[in-house]
Amino acid sequence: MASSIAILFDASKCTGCKGCQVACKSWNQLPAPLDFGDAPFSGTYESPMENTGDTWLRITFDEIEVDENRVTLSFGRDACKHCSDAPCVSVCSSGACHRAHNGTIVLDESKCFGCQYCVAACPFKVPKFSDRDNKAKKCSFCQDRLQNGLTPACRKSCPVGALDFGARKDMMAKAQRRALELMPDFPNVEVYGVTQMDGMGVISILPFGAAEHRETVNPQAPLMTRIENALPAIAGVGVLGALGVTAAAFIGGRGSGYTEEQYTYDKVRRVTCDGGKPMDPDAPIVKVGLKTENKVNAKGAEAKEGEVKSND
Secondary structure, eight states, X not given: OOOSEEEEEETTTOOOOOHHHHHHHHHTTOOOOXXXXXXXXXXXXXXXXXXXXXXXXXXXXXXXXXXXXXXXXEEEEESOOOBSSOHHHHHOSSSOEEEOTTSOEEEOTTTOOOOOHHHHHOTTOOOEEETTTTEEEOOOTTHXXXXXXXXXXXXXXXXXXXXXXXXXXXXXXXXXXXXXXXXXXXXXXXXXXXXXXXOBSEEEEETTOTGGGTOOSSOOOOHHHHHHHHXXXXXXXXXXXXXXXXXXXXXXGGGSOOOTXXXXXXXXXXXXXXXXXXXXXXXXXXXXXXXXXXXXXXXXXXXXXXXXXXXX
């Protein structure tokens, strides 16, 4: 489901003031680094150099050589894209990363147990793991503000109109019109987010093209994520079961005493259940091997569980 709303970012109007960064930090009460060692001077206007669990939005700075006599800056917006085909949602087993009613992607920290699958699945490297509370975090599209009739904090703070917000179809139409205006002076201008990942909740007008504004030209979910989404869940163990079922049978998995009735997969909650109850993600891994009942060797001597008797 494509997002019904969208943020429009016009890089041709952005001045790099970072007002959106500050507004995001302020509204979401995200702490700053504790000391200067956490954010060393980088020699660039770009700061910080990457997003973290406590920084969900930042403006990127790149020098562009317009011609042999002129250099300018291209600005980018590093934050969640709110993809229609969102790999972070498809791999989240707890339901923490989910799609809101308006189509945007929300990460419910109360449900996150820190598996970091969303971190690995995102082609834009947007979700970040916070060591402070062992949870993944990212832009929420200011759902709390939207529910109270307000616009996202970043859009509210932009003094030059580089950010806009509204119905996605309106933002796409506005972006296309603006791109046509820029075409004579910026022949490589690109509207980004219309088709990428089946459409995004953030539409960007990029005068110098996607690559020059540090956007992924052809974003795709990682290979393992695509494989998992293509394969059916087998006996409640999902893609691991699909890839390992032959090996498990070879090493004696079929003699382990596990049954399909015992382990099931809840497609709604996207979680493996043991006897109908969600399994504890922190529970120790059970090794597949010998049956638990006692065995009798060839000489009639009883072998206890896990014990091997010699035939000598």
